[in-house]
Amino acid sequence: MKDLTGLQGHYLVVEYLGTPYSGWQRQVGKTTVQEEIEKALRKIWGEPISAQASGRTDTGVHARGQSVSFVARKLHDAKVLQRALNANLPFTIRIKKARLVPAEFHARFDAMGKTYRYELLNAPVADVFRLDQCWHLPRPLNVAAMRRAARLLVGKRDFASFTSNPGYERETTERTVRKLTISTRGPMIYFTITADGFLYRMVRNIVGGLVKVGQGKITVEDFKAARDACNRSVAPASAPACGLFLMKVYYEKIK
């Protein structure tokens, strides 16, 4: 265990446009959100600081409320830190909130749950103001049928059919989906999913399956059978990354 004596914990809520980034996680030769944030931290502290997120996001996936933690000597109050970071980050990454927290706080290990939202534009013509910020499907989807299928996923279940790489998960593929709603506003369809945790690609795989139901390509019963198979290879294809937004990460003591 790292010695945290004299170090201050820091918690950030971060918004980013996923389009220009190869996801959250640092990778040699690629531009990632983690790299940009760590570069800004290094400028402010003058020494390398490692930042942890609540979880990775894939290339092209957006965040309205990713949470990030790091430990470092206390230099600033949280407001000053927020401004300093925003002044040193690219415009496509913004710190929405900064808080000082105990040094033991960890954005990933302490996360109790998350909410993702998947945004789909269901209209004949695409929206030039949301390019790469939604999935555009021109033909009308059956929202009522998608809602019936969505209800089949709520609760504690094995989501093995909805993870693209089950081997990547070290432990169980069981997760608890607390809420899964499908709402509409004008031509937009929003899939909002809250769970205690998410498997790799789980939201995009769920949305990919629900959309097949909405298109009438599979029935609600087919969807249920795919869920029960606990096998990714029988489930429908994934939805594209550009429609996915990490909205919020929940912690016991931080709001």
Add this chain to the structure above:
Amino acid sequence: MKDLTGLQGHYLVVEYLGTPYSGWQRQVGKTTVQEEIEKALRKIWGEPISAQASGRTDTGVHARGQSVSFVARKLHDAKVLQRALNANLPFTIRIKKARLVPAEFHARFDAMGKTYRYELLNAPVADVFRLDQCWHLPRPLNVAAMRRAARLLVGKRDFASFTSNPGYERETTERTVRKLTISTRGPMIYFTITADGFLYRMVRNIVGGLVKVGQGKITVEDFKAARDACNRSVAPASAPACGLFLMKVYYEKIK
């Protein structure tokens, strides 16, 4: 007068993201919306076709409802034409509507009025999903004061104080503002202006002035005096292009 015998008039409602374009109008060595549309028309008809818009938009200005007219041999019905154009245009330009109209119809000369909307984000931190699609001002604006100033512009008036280049206008600087509303939704402030016509930079100059009132840098009385001076040099600076959207152009016989 051009001989229109045997030619079909075409009317388009066009949405575009202004960011990648040097405005509407064709210019040597620059990428413009007119050029892209005329390129797509040429691909479809196999011959050069000139397209007219209701008016130019400046570099970086967006359109949700620019109107465009052209005359050409009748090749397609309007639905097929819309799809063909969208298939040949960059993703940042979309045809929202296409109609066959009399060959005499002209998007600029027949326009009876227009609505523009200026979108301003008034929040401490910028929005990564609306970069180049709004004006971000972090300090709170006084909306009530801006509304008082806005009321001073409604009606038939000389708007010489609000055009950046009055010499460019061949005729009068008098226009009739039918409606000017300031509405808010969350941290967004929307300035919506409908007039029978607009002088060059008129909306951005009006919004620039209203914002000065909202910031408390000038009073409503100062704003009135600037209006009455009928002289651009005494009026406040222009608002940036990125917040401006051409929403709708009105015609007598087309909805």
